[in-house]
Amino acid sequence: xxxxxxxxxxxxxxxxxxxxxxxxxxxxxxxxxxxxxxxxxxxxxxxxxxxxxxxxxxxxxxxxxxxxxxxxxxxxxxxxxxxxxxxxxxxxxxxxxxxxxxxxxxxxxxxxxxxxxxxxxxxxxxxxxxxxxxxxxxxxxxxxxxxxxxxxxxxxxxxxxxxxxxxxxxxxxxxxxxxx
Numbered sequence: 001x002x003x004x005x006x007x008x009x010x011x012x013x014x015x016x017x018x019x020x021x022x023x024x025x026x027x028x029x030x031x032x033x034x035x036x037x038x039x040x041x042x043x044x045x046x047x048x049x050x051x052x053x054x055x056x057x058x059x060x061x062x063x064x065x066x067x068x069x070x071x072x073x074x075x076x077x078x079x080x081x082x083x084x085x086x087x088x089x090x091x092x093x094x095x096x097x098x099x100x101x102x103x104x105x106x107x108x109x110x111x112x113x114x115x116x117x118x119x120x121x122x123x124x125x126x127x128x129x130x131x132x133x134x135x136x137x138x139x140x141x142x143x144x145x146x147x148x149x150x151x152x153x154x155x156x157x158x159x160x161x162x163x164x165x166x167x168x169x170x171x172x173x174x175x176x177x178x179x180x
């Protein structure tokens with residue numbers, strides 16, 4: 001029974017390794033419906049969100065962490081036609097902001113120059129100019145999700161936590177590349 005651990009958690013990282021079978025969909029739905037904790041949604045969690053778009057009612061308690069392909073899937077339900085990865089890449093700032101507004105969430109759009117976008121804000125989207133192409137590999141997004149989840153429970157400001165997590169992740173990737 002997962003209800004007890006979910007209720008006692010300060011934050012939830014939902015998506016990495018989740019899958020999309022009936023069990024995964026049931027767990028995703030249960031956490032999305034009942035979770036009042038801060039949340040980081042990544043990987044399969046984002047794919048399931050694209051299938052059933054929704055908000056949580058409080059933008060500053062969840063972070064979406066799509067790569068460009070996931071971002072295209074997340075925006076497609078709101079567009080007249082299917083949003084493509086090329087469209088996302090051609091105007092990353094615009095699409096990060098659009099995702100933040102549509103889902104009322106803090107959005108970390110991964111890729112070269114990872115972006116952190118905040119809905120309903122006059123703030124400029126944050127851009128991380130650290131990181132390297134070697135980070136575009138399976139599992140690196142999962143590491144970022146874990147870092148963000150850990151910072152979610154340590155900071156009263158989730159925007160600051162998202163920016164710090166993106167920076168820490170990128171710097172660690174640069175350090176790893178320098179030692180290779």
